Amino acid sequence: xxxxxxxxxxxxAPEQGERIFVASQWQLMWWRFRKHRLAxxxxxxxxxxxxxxxxxxxxxxxxxxxxxxxxxxxxxQPVRLFDGGAFRxxxxxxxxxxxxxxxxxxFQTDPNVxxxxxxxxxxxxxxxxxxxPTDRHLIGVDEGRAExxxxxxxxxxxxxxxxxxxxxxxxxxxTIGLVSVALSLFLGVLFGGLSGLYGGAVxxxxxxxxEILRSIPTIPLWMGLAAGLPRNWTVLQVxxxxxxxxxxxxWTELARVVRGRFLALREEDFxxxxxxxxxxxxxxxxxxxxxxFMSHIIAATTLALPVMIISETSLSFLGLGIRPPxxxxxxxxxxxxxxxxxxxxxxxxxxxIPVIAVILAFNFVGDGLRDAADPYGV
Amino acid sequence: MSGGDKQPLLQVKNLRKLFPIRKGLLRRKIGLVRxxxxxxxxxxxxxALSLVGESGCGKTTTARCVxxxxxxxxxxxxFRTEEDTVIDVSGLSRRELRPLxxxxxxxxxxxxxxxxxxxxxxxxxxxxxxVNGMRDRQQRIDRVEELxxxxxxxxxxxxxxxxxxxxGQRQRIGIARALxxxxxxxxxxxxxxxxxxxxQAQILNLMLELQQQFGLTYLFVAHDLSVVKHFSDxxxxxxxxxxxxxxxSETLFNAPGHPYTEALLSAVPQPDPRLRSRRAALQGDxxxxxxxxxxxxxxxxxxxxVDICRVEPPKLxxxxxxxxxxxxxxxxxxxxxxxxxxxxxxxxxxxAVSQVSSKA
Numbered sequence: 001x002x003x004x005x006x007x008x009x010x011x012x013a014p015e016q017g018e019r020i021f022v023a024s025q026w027q028l029m030w031w032r033f034r035k036h037r038l039a040x041x042x043x044x045x046x047x048x049x050x051x052x053x054x055x056x057x058x059x060x061x062x063x064x065x066x067x068x069x070x071x072x073x074x075x076x077q078p079v080r081l082f083d084g085g086a087f088r089x090x091x092x093x094x095x096x097x098x099x100x101x102x103x104x105x106x107f108q109t110d111p112n113v114x115x116x117x118x119x120x121x122x123x124x125x126x127x128x129x130x131x132x133p134t135d136r137h138l139i140g141v142d143e144g145r146a147e148x149x150x151x152x153x154x155x156x157x158x159x160x161x162x163x164x165x166x167x168x169x170x171x172x173x174x175t176i177g178l179v180s181v182a183l184s185l186f187l188g189v190l191f192g193g194l195s196g197l198y199g200g201a202v203x204x205x206x207x208x209x210x211e212i213l214r215s216i217p218t219i220p221l222w223m224g225l226a227a228g229l230p231r232n233w234t235v236l237q238v239x240x241x242x243x244x245x246x247x248x249x250x251w252t253e254l255a256r257v258v259r260g261r262f263l264a265l266r267e268e269d270f271x272x273x274x275x276x277x278x279x280x281x282x283x284x285x286x287x288x289x290x291x292x293f294m295s296h297i298i299a300a301t302t303l304a305l306p307v308m309i310i311s312e313t314s315l316s317f318l319g320l321g322i323r324p325p326x327x328x329x330x331x332x333x334x335x336x337x338x339x340x341x342x343x344x345x346x347x348x349x350x351x352x353i354p355v356i357a358v359i360l361a362f363n364f365v366g367d368g369l370r371d372a373a374d375p376y377g378v
Numbered sequence: 379m380s381g382g383d384k385q386p387l388l389q390v391k392n393l394r395k396l397f398p399i400r401k402g403l404l405r406r407k408i409g410l411v412r413x414x415x416x417x418x419x420x421x422x423x424x425x426a427l428s429l430v431g432e433s434g435c436g437k438t439t440t441a442r443c444v445x446x447x448x449x450x451x452x453x454x455x456x457f458r459t460e461e462d463t464v465i466d467v468s469g470l471s472r473r474e475l476r477p478l479x480x481x482x483x484x485x486x487x488x489x490x491x492x493x494x495x496x497x498x499x500x501x502x503x504x505x506x507x508x509v510n511g512m513r514d515r516q517q518r519i520d521r522v523e524e525l526x527x528x529x530x531x532x533x534x535x536x537x538x539x540x541x542x543x544x545x546g547q548r549q550r551i552g553i554a555r556a557l558x559x560x561x562x563x564x565x566x567x568x569x570x571x572x573x574x575x576x577x578q579a580q581i582l583n584l585m586l587e588l589q590q591q592f593g594l595t596y597l598f599v600a601h602d603l604s605v606v607k608h609f610s611d612x613x614x615x616x617x618x619x620x621x622x623x624x625x626x627s628e629t630l631f632n633a634p635g636h637p638y639t640e641a642l643l644s645a646v647p648q649p650d651p652r653l654r655s656r657r658a659a660l661q662g663d664x665x666x667x668x669x670x671x672x673x674x675x676x677x678x679x680x681x682x683x684v685d686i687c688r689v690e691p692p693k694l695x696x697x698x699x700x701x702x703x704x705x706x707x708x709x710x711x712x713x714x715x716x717x718x719x720x721x722x723x724x725x726x727x728x729x730a731v732s733q734v735s736s737k738a
Contacts, residue, residue, distance in 0.1 A: 020541075021538040021539065021541075022498075022538050023539065025496045269486045270493055270494040272484075274494075276484050277479060277483070277510070278480065278506065280509070
């Protein structure tokens with residue numbers, strides 16, 4: 001056998017670029033995604049948010065349901081890290097009183113009372129990850145003395161700790177988005193796939209259905225559906241009903257993406273080549289088509305998530321979604337509905353910050369994923 | 379119907395492919411595109427037949443019908459299988475076609491789109507083997523390596539993805555995939571038109587070498603006559619879904635019988651200015667296959683057209699032996715061809731592609 005070297009092959013140095021030549025699509029996508037700085041920041045933010053979801057009880061220090069009448073509408077307490085030069089994190093004691101002239105509730109800090117913060121302190125009992133019973137929390141104060149409490153983000157009108165309520169709300173709001181998007185994804189891939197695969201009458205019916213669904217104004221639609229939920233349903237039942245209501249509209253976008261990819265890919269020569277080599281329909285779908293649009297689906301899903309989260313927050317804010325005593329971001333923001341409460345206790349608006357942060361983070365990541373989704377495009 | 383040795387490997391009879399034009403909400407049928415309209419030809423075992431014509435003339439549709447990538451509207455596609463039985467593949471279902479797939483394969487035009495970018499070379503070339511019953515992985519690796527060597531790529535490239543390769547190399551990968559199952563008929567749909575001219579010659583030479591080595595039969599679709607003359611034994615010229623002339627290469631290039639062929643030939647760049655003739659450049663556009671002109675489809679662009687051409691469609695008739703022309707004036711016209719080197723020059727150009735390794 002004669003050794004042959006063609007000009008085209010000689011042009012490629014043997015070692016250089018070898019890493020790229022054998023890189024799979026996921027590696028190529030990762031390399032491209034990594035270059036998208038905002039997306040990387042967003043990804044880190046999302047990971048932190050979901051860690052908070054997992055450890056919500058651990059990070060909070062008081063039961064989000066427990067009311068403290070003496071400490072209602074208390075402003076956030078700043079944490080002081082040093083005491084007399086030594087690292088001794090503490091908050092100052094606070095005494096509540098009523099202004100005799102305005103009847104406004106006022107809180108006075110007492111610089112002599114120093115309430116030390118303890119790490120891995122004992123607090124209320126909970127089950128970590130729903131299985132391990134424990135009462136350890138990331139921070140806390142010594143138990144026993146009733147007046148020694150901390151409220152990092154202040155309290156609401158009933159004297160419930162806002163920080164702990166925010167953690168509980170984060171858990172509900174962020175998981176409700178995931179569950180809805182999973183449901184949307186299932187519906188979207190199913191109907192989009194059917195539409196793209198069979199075409200013809202099936203396609204026409206599904207596409208018209210999507211157009212009708214998308215033309216209904218969402219807020220009245222959700223209001224109507226949410227109003228239909230029985231009042232006596234448990235928190236969990238309402239939770240799942242809301243996910244279904246939200247994903248009812250959400251799947252249409254994903255279905256269009258899937259259908260579009262199906263139609264585009266069916267025209268690709270490599271699909272015909274697979275068919276001509278005798279591949280079965282199933283093999284073509286799962287070996288050629290699905291891997292080709294998987295990355296696009298992931299990107300579209302990431303971009304759909306913030307919409308779901310916003311939907312839940314808006315619904316709950318309007319009193320149509322999650323209802324108290326369940327806690328979600330929307331429920332927390334409900335407390336800030338009146339001008340009076342915003343004027344008197346502006347910290348009640350704090351739950352809007354994680355909403356904005358998480359939506360931005362998801363959008364950045366979605367953008368990054370969308371750019372990276374097709375590493376072969378020019 | 380069964381045949382002996384005389385039966386051609388592929389015989390296409392009265393092939394038709396009509397595409398409906400649909401419009402509106404209810405997708406009503408408002409017209410028909412006659413992409414392939416009554417086409418008949420045959421390909422003998424071991425020969426290369428070229429289908430040439432302008433874009434939109436139905437040559438690719440014909441090729442895809444033959445491979446049953448699409449279902450023809452009517453007509454017969456008779457394929458002689460390995461067992462020497464003749465099967466009409468035009469009406470077979472997906473399931474019935476699968477055992478026949480291994481005997482006819484395709485080389486694609488676009489070297490980018492024809493390879494799944496998400497699969498390694500091993501997966502791409504090995505897929506036909508796998509789905510046709512070669513389950514053993516090591517066996518597949520050996521065969522893929524052998525195929526890579528055959529098309530002139532180092533077998534170490536097995537784990538690379540298509541993005542590691544240039545257009546010409548990708549086309550070699552496509553050829554390796556087509557050859558994986560030892561097909562008897564290879565349909566090549568403009569295999570070199572997306573490549574640089576220098577690479578075109580390499581790929582054509584490779585295909586000729588492989589033809590010699592394995593006795594392959596080619597149905598070669600092209601629009602570039604200079605490529606065709608290097609490659610084929612016989613040429614069929616298509617215009618608006620019909621074959622207007624079919625002849626052995628030499629005859630067609632030296633003494634074309636149809637004005638359309640003459641016009642195509644005059645468009646081939648001629649390097650020697652002394653041999654350049656007046657150019658019979660084509661006027662106007664290709665006729666619309668949804669609404670073809672009356673009589674001979676070519677008459678609006680034909681400079682020899684007479685009254686009968688506008689009224690009566692001509693039939694494909696044998697002018698000389700093996701030389702079929704569809705023109706009312708075929709006998710009276712003397713058309714100009716080009717001087718071409720023929721069969722003798724069809725040997726691979728030494729050096730462009732070095733020896734093909736033969737595994738005994």
